[in-house]
Amino acid sequence: xxxxxxxxxxxxxxxxxxxxxxxxxxxxxxxxxxxxxxxxxxxxxxxxxxxxxxxxxxxxxxxxxxxxxxxxxxxxxxxxxxxxxxxxxxxxxxxxxxxxxxxxxxxxxxxxxxxxxxxxxxxxxxxxxxxxxxxxxxxxxxxxxxxxxxxxxxxxxxxxxxxxxxxxxxxxxxxxxxxxxxxxxxxxxxxxxxxxxxxxxxxxxxxxxxxxxxxxxxxxxxxxxxxxxxxxxxxxxxxxxxxxxxxxxxxxxxxxxxxxxxxxxxxxxxxxxxxxxxxxxxxxxxxxxxxxxxxxxxxxxxxxxxxxxxxxxxxxxxxxxxxxxxxxxxxxxxxxxxxxxxxxxxxxxxxxxxxxxxxxxxxxxxxxxxxxxxxxxxxxxxxxxxxxxxxxxxxxxxxxxxxxxxxxxxxxxxxxxxxxxxxxxx
Numbered sequence: 505x506x507x508x509x510x511x512x513x514x515x516x517x518x519x520x521x522x523x524x525x526x527x528x529x530x531x532x533x534x535x536x537x538x539x540x541x542x543x544x545x546x547x548x549x550x551x552x553x554x555x556x557x558x559x560x561x562x563x564x565x566x567x568x569x570x571x572x573x574x575x576x577x578x579x580x581x582x583x584x585x586x587x588x589x590x591x592x593x594x595x596x597x598x599x600x601x602x603x604x605x606x607x608x609x610x611x612x613x614x615x616x617x618x619x620x621x622x623x624x625x626x627x628x629x630x631x632x633x634x635x636x637x638x639x640x641x642x643x644x645x646x647x648x649x650x651x652x653x654x655x656x657x658x659x660x661x662x663x664x665x666x667x668x669x670x671x672x673x674x675x676x677x678x679x680x681x682x683x684x685x686x687x688x689x690x691x692x693x694x695x696x697x698x699x700x701x702x703x704x705x706x707x708x709x710x711x712x713x714x715x716x717x718x719x720x721x722x723x724x725x726x727x728x729x730x731x732x733x734x735x736x737x738x739x740x741x742x743x744x745x746x747x748x749x750x751x752x753x754x755x756x757x758x759x760x761x762x763x764x765x766x767x768x769x770x771x772x773x774x775x776x777x778x779x780x781x782x783x784x785x786x787x788x789x790x791x792x793x794x795x796x797x798x799x800x801x802x803x804x805x806x807x808x809x810x811x812x813x814x815x816x817x818x819x820x821x822x823x824x825x826x827x828x829x830x831x832x833x834x835x836x837x838x839x840x841x842x843x844x845x846x847x848x849x850x851x852x853x854x855x856x857x858x859x860x861x862x863x864x865x866x867x868x869x870x871x872x873x874x875x876x877x878x879x880x881x882x883x884x885x886x887x888x889x890x891x892x893x894x895x896x897x898x899x900x901x902x903x904x905x906x907x908x909x910x911x912x913x914x915x916x917x918x919x920x921x922x923x924x925x926x927x928x929x930x
Contacts, residue, residue, distance in 0.1 A: 505842060506900060509834075509845075509896050509899070509900065510559070510896075510900075512831075512845075512860050512861070512892070512896065513555075513559070513860075513892065513893055513896040513897070514559070514561050515858065515859055515860040516859055516860035516861075516889050516892045516893050517552055517555075517556050517561055517889075517893050518858065518859055519535075519859045519884055519886065519889040520549040520552055520553070520886075520889065520890075521561075521562065523535065523886075524549065524570065525541075525602050525603070526570070526573070527573075527603075528573065528574070528577040528603075528605055529546070529570060529571075529573040529574025529575070529576075529577050530546060530574070530577065530600060530602050530605060531545040531546045531548075531549045531886050532545065532602060532886065533545055533599065533885060533886060533887075534792075534883055534884060534885045534886065535859075535883035535884045535885075536883055539602075540599040540600060540601060540602060540608045540609070541599065541600040541601070541602050541605070542598065542599060542617070542886055542887065543596045543597070543598060543599075543600065543614070543617045543618065543620070543621040544598075544617045544620045544621065544886070544887055545885075545886025545887060545889075545890070546574060546621055546624065546886075547617075547620035547621035547622070547623055547624030547625070547890075548620065548624060548886060548887065548889065548890020548891070548893075548894075549574075549624065549886065549890060550571060550574060550621075550624030550625060550627060550628045551623070551624045551627045551628075551737070551738070551890055551893075551894055551904070552889075552890055552893040552894060553567040553570065553571055553628065553631075554567075554627060554628070554631035554632075554903075554904065554907055555893055555894055555897045555903065555904055556893070557631075558897075558901075558903055559897075564634075565638070568632055568636075568638045568639055568642060569638065571628045571632065571642055572638055572641055572642050572645070575625060575628070575641075575642060575645040575646060575649065576645065577605055578590070578591070578596065578621070578625075578649055579645050579648060579649060581605050582606075583652075585671050586671065587607065587610070587671045587672065588606050588607055589606065589607060590605050590606055590607065591613065591618075592613055592669070592671075593613075593652075593653070593654040593657050593658070594618075594649070594651075594652035594653035594654050594699075595613050595614070595615060595618040595653060595654075595658065595668075595669075596613065596614070596617070596618050596621060597611050597612070597613050597614065598611040598612055598613075598614040598617045598668075599611045610670070610672070612667070612668035612669065612670055612676060613668050613669040613670065613671075614667070614668045615658050615665050615666060615667060615668050615680070615689060616667070616668075616680070616685065616686060616689055618653065619686075619688055619689040619692055620688070620734070622649060622650050622653060622692060623688060623692065623738050625645075625646040625649045625650060626646055626650055626692075626908075626911050626913060626914070627738070627904075627907060627908060627911070628642055628646055629642060629643045629645075629646025629647060629650075629911075630907055630908065630910050630911045631907050650692075650696070650913065651696070651697060651698045652698075653692075653693075653696065653698075653699065654698075654699045655693040655696055655699045655700060655701050656699045656700075656701070657699070658693075659701060659705065660675045662679060663701075663702070663704055663705045663708040664679035664680055664681055664705065664708055664709060664712075665679060665680045665686070665689060665690070665693065665701070665705070666678070666679055666680075667679065667680065680709065681709060681712040682712050682713065682714065682726075683712075683713045683714065683724050683725065683726050683731070684726050684731040685730060685731045685733075685734040685735055686709070686735075687735035687736075687739070687756070688734065688735035688738055688739065690705065690706050690709055690917075690921065691735075691739065691914060691917035691918055691921060692913065692914075692917055693705070693917070694706060694916070694917040694920040694921055695912075695913035695914060695915075695916040695917030695918075695920065696913070696917075697913070697916075700920070703920050703921065703922070706746075706920070706921040706922070707747075707922075710746065710747070710748045713748060715752070718766050718769075718770075718817060719766060719769040719770070719773070721762050721765060721766050721769070722762070723759050723762035723763055723766065724748075724749075724756075724759050724763075725763075726763070726815075727813070727815025727816060727818075728788065728789045728790055728813045728814060728815040729763065729764070729767055729787065729788060729789040729829040729830075729832070729833065730789040730790050730813075730829065730832070730887075730891075732759070732760045732763040732764075732833075733760065733829075733832045733833065733891060733895070734891065736756060736757070736760055736836075737832070737890075737891050737894050737895055737898070737904070738904075738908050738914070739756075739905075739908065739914065739918070740757075740898075740902070740905035740906075740908065740909055740927065741755050741756035741757045741760075742755065742757045742926060742927075743755060743757075743925055743926025743927065744918065744923045744924065744925050744926040744927065744928050745923065745924070745925055746921055746922045746923050747922050750924075755925075755926075757835075757836060760833065760836045761833075761836040761837050764833040764836055764837040764840065764841070765837060765840065766816070767786050767787065767788055767816060767829075768783065768786045768840055768844075770786070770788070770816040770817055771783070771785060771786035771788075776821060777802070777804065778821070778822075778823035778867075778868045779801075779802075779823065779867040779868040779878065780823070780825065780867030780868070780878070781823075781825075783843075784843045784844045784846070784847035785825060785844070785847055785848075785851075786825065786830060786844065787825050787826045787827055787828070787829035787830040787844070788814045788815055788816050788821060788824075788825075788826070788829065789813070789814060789815075789826050789828075789829035790811070790812070790813040790814070790826075790887070791811070791812075791814065791824060791826035791828070791829070791863050791864040791881075791885075791888070792810065792811050792824075792863050792864050792881045792883075792885065793808060793809045793810050793811065793812055793814075793822060793824045793864065793866065794808050794810075794822075794824070794866050794869040794871075794879035795807070795808035795809040795810050795822065796808065796809060796810055797869070797871070799871065801868055801869075801870060806822065806823070806868060806869075807822060808822045808823070808824075808866070808869055809822055809824075814826075822866065822868070822869075823866045823867065823868030823869065823878075824864050824865070824866045825864060825865055825866070825867075826863060826864045826888070827844075827845070827848045827855060827861040827862075827863075827864075827865075828861060828863060828888035828889075828891065828892055830844040830845065830848075831845060831861070831891075831892050831895065831896070832891040832892065832895045833895075834895050834896060834898070834899035835895055835898045835899040838899060848861065852865060852877060852880070854877060854880050855880060859884045859889065860889075860892065861892075862880060862881045862882070862883065862884060863881045863883070863884055863885050863888045864880075864881045865877070865878060865879060865880045865881065866878050866879040866880075909927055915928065
């Protein structure tokens, strides 16, 4: 099984090798024609390079050259309130033109997507520690980019961080509350040596958590599986806990394991009667879908969406399964993830192509079905590829977690958030 996981990991990593613009290091959001750059995909690509170097998928000098090109692009890009800039106050627009690196689609200056971009820069700055001109510049540039993010500004006079900002209208009114993928956002913002959030921000965030009991399992709830996974790709939460988790006698690693089991149980029960769901066929997360469409299937009127953050137990759910969501839970529940991977390979061979598993499929969507299997996504998303590469490694060796444990800003942020125990000590 380890060999097949490595094959999947290598194929998945090829997305970053082949799709990246080598002139500026920008990574497309997806393989769709004319896709813009997603800064989250860039951050995940930066995280994937250290894993690929350790695995021998790319040489260290080649990886370092690619990483430095990316970091220089963000270091030298226009920062300011202009509507066509690349970023502002050390944060970056969600989507950028693949050639110019400028804002597209009048999208938001995204604090969460900037978080994953900055986490990727820190991963690169931590890993590339050799005394060469290229690797020294990687470290210096990663440090500069992280220090430039103005988290104080991003909280817009409140304790919780805003989702983002637009030059046309100012701050987005929604803030990062409730348990979700923003754990890493708060850890990086607390760890900042230049513009840190106060510890009270983290305490306020945890007050918005929802502890639930689903299918007999108690856990800290979030609807989509990616909300449980993306921060934990970077942070090794085994044995460390904040006040909220200490009071419940578990850590976030155990919580994500429970969330993974809840997802499988939802698919087993399949109370909405979607086709294909079962013990080994699950994975409800942010992913592409067959919609927008609405038609009757098996006597039931179904509504289908395109890209949507699907979740449980109350949806949105339209019958779309994302294999990457299951794979990204490998470190937490391999005993149920490995059978799911085997199932996807065996029952849906059409799901695999040159970059590993395609992002999603929907057996219930029967219009234009491919040989009776339903709808299958035609492409890939960078958001899916990075977690597959890094979570397979965290499962097999823990090397990526080890790299991030060496990042002093991660440790500082965790301590300021009140984490103790495990590899943090007391």
